[in-house]
Amino acid sequence: MTETPGKEDKLIEKISSKFKIEGKVQRERRIWVATDKESLIALCNFAKGLGFEHLSAISVTDWPEEGTFELTYHLWSYLEKILLTIKTKIDRANPVIDSVVPIWNESAQIHERELHELFGVEFKGNEDLAPLFLEDWGGPPPFRKDFNWRDYVREREYDKANEREKAYWE
Amino acid sequence: MSEKRLIGNEQITPITEEGTEYDFYFGPAHSGSGNFGVKLKVDGEKIISARADPGYLHRGFEKLMEYRIPMQNAVISDRLCVLEPLNWNLVHAEAVDELTGVEIPERARYIRVLMAELSRLQSHLIWYGVMSLALGFDTGFKIAFGYRDYVLDIFEFITGGRVYPAGYICPGGVRRDLPVGYQEKIMNLLRQTEEMMQKIKDFDNVVFARRAKGVGILKLEDALRLGATGPVLRACGMKTDVRKDDPYEIYDELDFDIPTEKEGDAYARCLIRDREMEESIKIIKQVLERMPAGKVRQPEKITPPKRVKIPEGEVYVRNEIARGEAGIYMRSVGEREPYRVKVRGPDFLHMIPVLEHLLKGYQIADVPAIYWSLNICPADMDR
Numbered sequence: 001m002t003e004t005p006g007k008e009d010k011l012i013e014k015i016s017s018k019f020k021i022e023g024k025v026q027r028e029r030r031i032w033v034a035t036d037k038e039s040l041i042a043l044c045n046f047a048k049g050l051g052f053e054h055l056s057a058i059s060v061t062d063w064p065e066e067g068t069f070e071l072t073y074h075l076w077s078y079l080e081k082i083l084l085t086i087k088t089k090i091d092r093a094n095p096v097i098d099s100v101v102p103i104w105n106e107s108a109q110i111h112e113r114e115l116h117e118l119f120g121v122e123f124k125g126n127e128d129l130a131p132l133f134l135e136d137w138g139g140p141p142p143f144r145k146d147f148n149w150r151d152y153v154r155e156r157e158y159d160k161a162n163e164r165e166k167a168y169w170e
Numbered sequence: 171m172s173e174k175r176l177i178g179n180e181q182i183t184p185i186t187e188e189g190t191e192y193d194f195y196f197g198p199a200h201s202g203s204g205n206f207g208v209k210l211k212v213d214g215e216k217i218i219s220a221r222a223d224p225g226y227l228h229r230g231f232e233k234l235m236e237y238r239i240p241m242q243n244a245v246i247s248d249r250l251c252v253l254e255p256l257n258w259n260l261v262h263a264e265a266v267d268e269l270t271g272v273e274i275p276e277r278a279r280y281i282r283v284l285m286a287e288l289s290r291l292q293s294h295l296i297w298y299g300v301m302s303l304a305l306g307f308d309t310g311f312k313i314a315f316g317y318r319d320y321v322l323d324i325f326e327f328i329t330g331g332r333v334y335p336a337g338y339i340c341p342g343g344v345r346r347d348l349p350v351g352y353q354e355k356i357m358n359l360l361r362q363t364e365e366m367m368q369k370i371k372d373f374d375n376v377v378f379a380r381r382a383k384g385v386g387i388l389k390l391e392d393a394l395r396l397g398a399t400g401p402v403l404r405a406c407g408m409k410t411d412v413r414k415d416d417p418y419e420i421y422d423e424l425d426f427d428i429p430t431e432k433e434g435d436a437y438a439r440c441l442i443r444d445r446e447m448e449e450s451i452k453i454i455k456q457v458l459e460r461m462p463a464g465k466v467r468q469p470e471k472i473t474p475p476k477r478v479k480i481p482e483g484e485v486y487v488r489n490e491i492a493r494g495e496a497g498i499y500m501r502s503v504g505e506r507e508p509y510r511v512k513v514r515g516p517d518f519l520h521m522i523p524v525l526e527h528l529l530k531g532y533q534i535a536d537v538p539a540i541y542w543s544l545n546i547c548p549a550d551m552d553r
Binding site (some may be wrong): 081 | 232395397400416484512
């Protein structure tokens, strides 16, 4: 397929004329932009207006040393045939961010519900953040970097009175 | 944890004498996929609302991958979907390759596409089988699974594993070269599959049309809003395919069509898969014809894993697998293991928002037809 050259650069220019972002073209059809938490919703609205209709995924990366959660929104445009990733960082101690449900509706809703369960990120405006995969889970959000599942299971399940379990746990 | 726990602890609404509304559980153990439940609120036979109940296959792959090196993760990636492990192998391998920047040998890229398409063919045969079963057409199920076994024979011949290839498509290429005589065997398989597809055509309209036509209609604007991809989206009239729009491996050099339908009902989704199998056969024939000679992995010898580190960076890779769009986001900080892996399965969207939306307003008897017309796999939803 032949693509018009430089359409990725043009798109970054278009976005940076309106928003304060750090953007780069990774390769053909891949753009990464970083923005702050406050302008995320406005930027997402703008991106949707540009044709980024499909929210492919939302992901969270945990950076405990830095004290942040990094959220990445992967958007695909059926029109432009470009994948735009919007990155933003939020405080790890107070992980609250505005929901993108008003923009991408149900498809955003389910991604946010999953991330709320696995990382404990609060999405303001998402009305249904009920547990998804983990039934009767009482522990901390398990996908955080500081959650050690081996210690967690050992603490809860190791029956020290039972000699036979020693071989496994010790 | 949130208070809104609807699944699990909630009590079943009692059937009152005058009331006709009650809760109805579809799953979590049922014919077809199993390991996944839908909680339906029904009024008589009519479904008022549906709520998906996932989690029975949640194994935490994203976290497991943070503790393992790419070669081990390649094996784990098999298990992302029981029905098409090779396609998931490919998504994972591509993510690592893009981070390391390794130039994949030409022959390896052809083998990758060959295996991905065989896997698609095999997955669509399973789909035909379980769809028939769901509609009460047992013969179709038995025949489809019988023909699927011929594909599994080829998988065993090439990768060593019938269902799980143990990371055959690995970072850097593929694990080993194609064995002698593969061309003949695969051509023979294609003939058998074509024979099967002729049978599908002969069966048509007997059960499928009556049970699936006009059932589970998905409008295009709803499909986009709910995040549908792949055959489900194409059945609503959207001409899109990651293989064409965002080409990977050698797909931009191959000649194939993207089938689309307009109706958006369960029957349209059936027709799409039928025609996709034809396209897959077309692709496999082209690949076999053009298969170049050469190496199948870069580097050829496996270096001791202690020394191999993934360069710092982040990538998002998308592939078209049999069920829709598969994606992997991989972040590396220059260690042996990836720092974060996010797996985006097509069924995460198809089984929760799309299914919940589609079931509303239909009869209980339509649930299997709608459920299987989406061709869903709980493994890649729960991960």
